[in-house]
Amino acid sequence: MKPSSAIVLTMGAALLWIGLRFFERAMVFHPSRDMRTHPGAVGLAYSPMFLTASDGVRLRAWWIPGSSPEALFMLCFHGNGGNLSSRVDKMRLFHDAGAAQLWIDFRGYGESGGSPDEPGLYRDALAAWAWASSVKAVAPAKLVLYGESLGNGPAIELASRIPAAGLIVYSGFTSIPDMGKIVLPWFPVRLAKIRFDNLSRLPRVLLPTLFLHSDDDDIIPFEMARRNFLASGSVKKTLFHMKGSHNEGFLETGPAYPKAIKDFLSALAPVEK
Numbered sequence: 001m002k003p004s005s006a007i008v009l010t011m012g013a014a015l016l017w018i019g020l021r022f023f024e025r026a027m028v029f030h031p032s033r034d035m036r037t038h039p040g041a042v043g044l045a046y047s048p049m050f051l052t053a054s055d056g057v058r059l060r061a062w063w064i065p066g067s068s069p070e071a072l073f074m075l076c077f078h079g080n081g082g083n084l085s086s087r088v089d090k091m092r093l094f095h096d097a098g099a100a101q102l103w104i105d106f107r108g109y110g111e112s113g114g115s116p117d118e119p120g121l122y123r124d125a126l127a128a129w130a131w132a133s134s135v136k137a138v139a140p141a142k143l144v145l146y147g148e149s150l151g152n153g154p155a156i157e158l159a160s161r162i163p164a165a166g167l168i169v170y171s172g173f174t175s176i177p178d179m180g181k182i183v184l185p186w187f188p189v190r191l192a193k194i195r196f197d198n199l200s201r202l203p204r205v206l207l208p209t210l211f212l213h214s215d216d217d218d219i220i221p222f223e224m225a226r227r228n229f230l231a232s233g234s235v236k237k238t239l240f241h242m243k244g245s246h247n248e249g250f251l252e253t254g255p256a257y258p259k260a261i262k263d264f265l266s267a268l269a270p271v272e273k
Contacts, residue, residue, distance in 0.1 A: 030080050057107045102128055142165060168210045
């Protein structure tokens with residue numbers, strides 16, 4: 001007995017939907033399990049640990065103390081490729097700028113459990129903030145959120161919900177559907193489940209914000225940085241023009257990049273009484 005055409009169409013639609021979801025995830029998330037190095041390789045003292053997200057997923061984290069007990073605390077979220085071990089050069093620069101740092105590997109990355117998805121990354125960011133607040137007792141006036149590329153999604157979402165001193169947006173996009181129109185113009189972006197809609201959240205972010213983006217970014221166009229900057233609800237915001245590629249711009253910009261970070265942090269630092 002042959003299946004009815006309705007059943008065949010239903011099965012075909014279901015398979016197409018599953019295929020779209022799989023393809024979408026494969027395009028957005030590029031995790032690596034290979035831990036290539038660690039902060040100690042660039043001369044930084046650090047403590048490796050595991051945090052636990054609200055749904056029980058264990059997350060690898062690296063705690064890097066600041067240069068002084070009064071240092072601002074940077075909560076750092078990496079981009080869609082590699083893992084923590086791909087960012088040690090940035091950790092060195094942030095330490096030189098005087099900041100303490102907590103970096104987490106999102107679920108599915110490095111030594112973290114689970115597999116990445118949008119709601120999960122928001123939970124991971126919240127777990128990092130909970131650790132900073134409860135274990136390190138970091139006051140909002142000393143907390144700075146940092147997101148790079150895909151990591152801006154969790155950073156901006158968190159910034160719209162919690163009190164903090166500031167936000168750093170490195171090579172941020174407006175939304176995943178907007179990126180899809182550029183990278184995959186044939187993809188039906190209206191069906192995309194993964195959103196990371198930074199543009200719609202930024203009006204609710206009132207924190208002092210530093211936007212860092214290269215005019216020559218080869219992945220996320222500078223125009224997205226301009227749109228994010230204009231959408232931000234902050235009255236204290238700066239759009240810093242970097243140089244070079246998406247992944248190496250922080251190095252190719254030269255000394256101006258760490259200076260921009262240091263100047264931003266210095267302006268946020270609480271005045272000692």
